[in-house]
């Protein structure tokens with residue numbers, strides 16, 4: 559395993575943080591997106607202090623890929639840290655509306671300040687933040703498509719920034735703040751790779767497969783057996799599992815043997831796409 563490739567060098571982290579700090583000067587509230595399958599692994603803790611002075615709405619995306627009952631403790635965990643929360647499938651228009659309502663609520667205090675000063679209600683300026691692959695672009699697209707989106711070029715503090723005017727009460731910075739993932743803890747790196755937020759090759763396919771099997775056999779055995787029509791005898795060890803799955807799916811090489819490597823990749827891919835199990839991978843201690 560190439561440990562080196564797992565790490566963002568301190569320079570990268572600093573650069574990302576500086577860029578986000580610049581953007582934060584321009585905005586009223588922060589919407590941070592995390593993947594519901596990994597609500598801890600997909601959140602970069604270095605951001606906590608940076609955004610502490612803003613109202614923060616945390617969106618758990620991809621709720622369609624988990625059993626949402628499992629998210630309650632995570633929601634409470636973040637609420638205790640001062641976040642407002644919304645659990646959403648970003649492809650569901652009702653959920654996009656819930657997020658819009660959450661943003662309005664997060665911006666209410668700011669709005670009251672404008673009104674007290676005798677001003678009309680102003681657009682709440684919002685920055686979407688998150689690590690790669692959590693759904694930032696999807697959210698920006700969906701929010702702006704709910705009304706006629708227009709891109710306005712408004713001067714910011716230091717240089718001009720592109721704003722998407724969603725409606726009279728909401729403007730989005732059109733480029734999200736992209737955070738490096740939180741790789742330092744191996745457990746997080748594995749979860750990021752299993753869900754597609756990081757290239758599988760960075761960890762090694764076989765190691766990742768072993769980790770996935772531990773989780774699935776522990777927490778989602780029935781679903782796993784059902785997906786591949788397996789019996790208890792097929793589960794004696796990982797090679798037996800791969801052999802059985804490969805046979806069911808016709809992954810056979812020339813000599814009639816099962817192609818174990820392809821079976822491994824197939825299971826990893828189907829897990830990533832939500833076809834096997836709806837467990838939340840992270841666990842709160």
Ligand SMILES: Nc1nc2c(ncn2[C@@H]2O[C@H](COP(=O)(O)OP(=O)(O)O)[C@@H](O)[C@H]2O)c(=O)[nH]1
Nearest residue numbers: 619620621647648649690691692693694695696
């Ligand atoms: N199932 C599901 N997929 C989603 C959801 N939100 C985003 N995605 C998918 O996740 C992938 C990454 O989304 P993207 O918006 O590009 O993430 P970004 O890197 O944070 O901008 C894409 O394939 C999206 O279609 C969701 O709520 N549910």
Ligand SMILES: [Mg+2]
Nearest residue numbers: 691694695696
């Ligand atoms: Mg994007």
